[in-house]
Amino acid sequence: MSSVGIVGIDTVAVARWLHTIGVDYTGTLTFDRIGLGQSNLTYLVRDSVGGRWVLRRPPLGHLLASAHDVAREARILSALQDTAVPTPRVFGFTEDPAVTDVPLLLMEFVEGQVVDRMSVAQALTPERRRAIGLSLPRTLAKIHAVDLEQTGLIDLASHKPYAQRQLKRWAGQWEQSKTRELPALDDLTRRLVESVPEQHELTLVHGDFHLRNVITSTDTGEVTAALDWELCTLGDPLADLGSLLAYWPEPGETFGGEFPASTLDGFPDRAEIAQVYFDETGRDPEALGFWHVLGLWKVAVIAEGVMRRARDEPQNKAAAGTPTVERIDALVEKACDIASRAEI
Template sequence: MPDVREVVDPVAVGRWFTALGVEHTAPLRFDRIGLGQSNLTFLVRDDADRRWVLRRPPLGQLLASAHDVVREARIMAALETTDVPAPRILGVVDDPTVSEVPLVLMEFVDGQVVDTMAIVESLTPARRRAIAESLPRTLAKIHAVDLTAVGLTDLASHKPYAVRQLKRWSGQWEQSKTRELPELDELTRKLTTDIPPQREVTLVHGDFHLRNVITAHDTGDIVAALDWELSTLGDPLADMGSLLAYWTEPGENTGGDFPASALPGFPNRAQMSAAYLELTGRDPAALRYWHAFGLWKLAVIGEGVLRRARDTPQNKAAAGTPTVERIDAIVHRALDVTEET
């Protein structure tokens, strides 16, 4: 984990707080939070114990278009007037006198982040179910956003989403892979051949799963969806497929250090899918494709994390680094999904 002085200048950030009109009492303290391996996130406290969250790109050489915190902040700010639970953006700065990279300041949302097995195991089965049931409800809210009303119609291309995503993530794989993986190449070919028709264009979160939300202490309802850096416009079923990719069931080996959804109380993938489809009325036929696609993307992301951790060890986070064995297991599982009927 990098020293805070390597990633942020507390004095310069304090001056930025003043320019934003954010009331604070010096000195500001910064602590790395979250288990993410991508953009770096810090809990900021002042001498009066007020709290904010600061986000910046990771250290090291970045792939083109990746880790764009300014774009991420634009999306989150646009959601302030919607039903989507997201932290409020307080400021964005891209000024070398403050930081060598862009910074985003957002409100601190109080709640429980269910991001370790210790936390999940401390929850009752009833609380686990309540949290799980809130996930498809939140996805339905994201996919119901009126793009014109919130000014996001130009966020991304309206061309077929699967084609765009296949091109993007194939490129990411080629730039970040640590070895040749023929099974992934085979999976890419299958996904390219079997694209289902796209019926609509909505806001897509892009990385929606249990670790990327904050839940209410009392009810388990989601009070904030986090990590919007992969958000774009596209097929809403892709988000559900991504959630299914993360949703490990008992006996599976793709969950890495976080096979949370295999514990008692959590619904299985079929039940999660049914809940989302009942809320939205969308066609279930394409979900198998998007489940396999979600696993493929998860494998590509995992390989990128592995590469960055090898190239720049300071980027490692508490979640650890994906192993080659886990990435291979995800690809194998995705190939199995493509064969299911």
Template sequence: MRGLGEQVDGELQLTRIGLGQSNLTYLAEDDAARRWVLRRPPLGHRLASAHDVIREAGILQSLADTDVPVPRIVGITENPAVTDAPLVAMEFVDGLAVDRMSVAETLTPERRRAIGMSMPSMLSRIHAVNLEEHGLSGLASHKPYAARQLKRWAGQWEQSKTRELPALDSLTRRLTAAIPEQTETSLVHGDFHLRNVLVTRDDQQLGADACGEVVATLDWELSTLGEPLADIGSMLAYWPEAGEDYSGDLTATALEGFPTREEIAAEYLRLTGRDEAALRYWHTLGLWKIAVIGEGVMRRAVDEPRNMADAGTPTMERIDTLVDFATEIADRARI
């Protein structure tokens, strides 16, 4: 860290933070309370092309001078004297992570709504990034996104599944047969939801207009180029409403004040002018992908328990419930 030009007093203390169970995230703090964040791949066996923290760091560097707030990259190393895996150091952003029910429950309904409505606004800014201007046009293939996603995540399912799940296989076939036409290509975050942003804190005294503003967008591991509606569909998949039980340990968005999925979708469509016709398809695919990711998280925790986050891992029951809910959304959309 000192070799990168950072002032470090004494020793660095490392503490794992966040509830992410793919790439691992740590808070690094020196004796003078200066803070940084470190990211590395999970421990143990990793699937090919997954958990690429160096690629993720490159995306953050490309976004540094855009309208999308991201942490500044401090440095990258693969030096075996320092680390057994690629390691990225970035600035610590002092924002509020609404990643636990205990945090969400402390917020007023007005603040919950402000945070919720800031999410589609941030997505619209991500999708407006000029790919050529910021060196992102070569980030990924420009071929149709849905087919690429289905191929990638169906392959991940086959490599990481812990059992057979015919309902998921059926959903894969239905999604493949119903791919909508793609008319544009933008930067896609790939995993945009409440736990992957930091928002303004109450004590930052930024005024009512900024009380829910996103100050950093995190976890760009799955970022690629593709259909922008996929991001809003994925976000809706992570946004349970009152009375729904498919989301596992975080049902914050069902609390009073948070906007509904319909309100979020309407705000995004208003800001971007995009067509809502394909949105249920992308909502279904988002739920399907979360189920696949959940199975991979469960498998990694079984293979290497040190990968498990404080919140535990998804269960078979939760993954089955996700697939059932995705099937219900697919039925409504006549997919």
């Protein structure tokens, strides 16, 4: 077995590690990069008789502090195993220098459909698109219902007000990763800081919940696994709903970049997604406008960081393509529009 051509993985050492943690496989393992994410790198591991697993590691190159914490992701997924939240099972985690120079997480391969390309979304029937769209807020409701004490996640993150934490963190990330000056984003940051709503509860927050980060049933469209928990924290549950809406362009809107799947016929609009969530949870929708704007602002900051990493280390580029200045500017413009309508 050779590691030649496998970026970021010592395949021989990983194969030995699988044996030590009791993962049985047959023949030679193959490793193929999968997914469109440009943060933690994901690989499909296969043996010669059809066994499949998923391996995760941080991206290549320089990382900002606290970003891409694979150990934390492993802890969260392990804690959620016996809850109603659909997640892949964790088989192992290692930081052993004999295996790897970065943390590695080995997970179950979950069967199903990932709607991560326009060609996949376009091939779905309108009925299937609707089923998938309506399953997203119901899955968020399950995440936000997790018992923090029972799962041992009560100390996962700070219990201080979440909006202020998010604004401080992502404004700092912007300063470290921006490729240019963007006065409209700086002004939006100021408006958000001045308009923070009171926080009434503390729940588990996924932090990056959207269509590309779930696996759905090929039979029903229901979410069968929520993925990419690296930004998971404790905070205001409406932050996740605002983030989901930030990734959900409607017909005629341009901030969806190369993946405006939600503009296709059948997918519910943002108002219906929000209504399903509030019907499911009974929460007050009053602060949703703030969290929607913050979601768009945060997506813009993340996209700028992805653009910066891809420029600094070309091997971090993924099949989804790299965000463009035009898309980031469109996100900020949409956020400013919604902020004005929400009187932020």
